[in-house]
Amino acid sequence: MQRYRELSALGRIAFVTFHESYSYEEFIEGLRPQQGLSDGDAAQAGFSLQAEPGLLLRIAKRAMSVVRSDVAPLSLAERRIFKMSIGEAANPEEDYLLEESLAGGYVLLGWGNQIDFSRPEFAERDPILKAAREHYAQYVPDREISNQSGYVKYPYAFRNRVREGDILVISRGNSRFRAIAEVKGPYEYQPRDTDEYANRRKVRWLWQDREGVPVEEIYPRGFSMGSLYELARSDLNLAALEQYAGAGHANLSAASAEQPFVLVIDEINRANISRVFGELITLIESDKRLGAREERKVTLPYSKIEFGLPSNLHIVGTMNTADRSIALLDTALRRRFEFRELMPRSDRLADASEETGIDLVRLLDVLNDRIEYLLDRDHQIGHAYLIGCDSKADVDERMRNRIIPLLQEYFYEDLAKVRRLLGEGFIETTKLDPFGGGDDEGEQERIRYRVRASFDQEAYDKLTA
Structure with missing residues (x-):
């Protein structure tokens, strides 16, 4: 994280989360009201609409202005x-x-x-x-x-x-x-x-x-x-000012000497991709970048400037495979990105297992095997749910407030299936008594399912056995 913070301070990493309302004006450029543009001592009266660059344009300009890494x-x-x-x-x-x-x-x-x-x-x-x-x-x-x-x-x-x-x-x-x-x-x-x-x-x-x-x-x-x-x-x-000030002799054709810039788009599938990227959807292709063999530029609608994407700007999108909207991901976007699957890494929990006394590596593997059996592989639980646990109390808290509610959502609040997955050590049952004095013969037995008030060590031992 320290290196991430350093690069963020330099403006070499930008992070954004897409959502349904995210727009072209926020990502590329839009018109914003500004009170005058006076550089002197007196503000001008009224305001005007000025083209303001969005997140992609800002980091692209930084990437084009960057000093070479060998300077x-x-x-x-x-x-x-x-x-x-x-x-x-x-x-x-x-x-x-x-x-x-x-x-x-x-x-x-x-x-x-x-x-x-x-x-x-x-x-x-x-x-x-x-x-x-x-x-x-x-x-x-x-x-x-x-x-x-x-x-x-x-x-x-x-x-x-x-x-x-x-x-x-x-x-x-x-x-x-x-x-x-x-x-x-x-x-x-x-x-x-x-x-x-x-x-x-x-x-x-x-x-x-x-x-x-x-x-x-x-x-x-x-x-x-x-x-x-x-x-x-x-x-x-x-740090950012030094990047700009040292950029006067940058040579973007020397790819080996470029400093990389990264734009991370979380939940990339949640926005209307065609509306957000607009005409720049073509420019993200590697052979359409500045200096590439099929270099392309477009004229932006508000500022009227010609613009292209530099080759040292890398765009990384993330999405949750359990999200149903992945099937609706824009086809134009699909063919312009490489797709790499990042599955849960239970081995990342080895240290936490020693700290908590619970075999979290085995626990995550068992949970995901059972989820894949009952649902599919796309709904597996990531290791981030359990990273950072230092005690059994931490694990109890993650199970009660994060993992069990997630499983309830997966199984549409059917706690019977959650109990089948986790075991009776986490979900307790109580038989409901008939009422009203009527003849209940032949009626199906009624059971109440409830998350236990506490999880003992035995519950984890049985789950990981």
């Missing part, structure tokens, strides 16, 4: 991490700013564009405040410019607080991030024709995704308004 991951130790905005995410006319930054190897700040902050005196906050009041007082006549004004705090942070080697996470609104960069140079002032975004710093781009990835992948708190601020390390998923 040392980028360490974020001793580095500060800042959230930064480049342009307004809600304004398509400013998309060029990110593209220019990616191509030029720098980041741009849109505050204080009329002032060259490279002069030595701007290493302190007060000169920046004074210069901002001289240049921008006309733009904010209703209030005085202070140290908390964007004209002051963002240029100060961009010039002085951000150091070489720090990490910048470029946001797309407050719900996604779309690039990661390492700061490689000091503040520079480069005037532009538009008199905007004249402040820049050289960076090395580590990762990018124009559509963006949900911020919860690396920062569960979510972003807040503000063009530039430091993220709290205690709230960051540093």
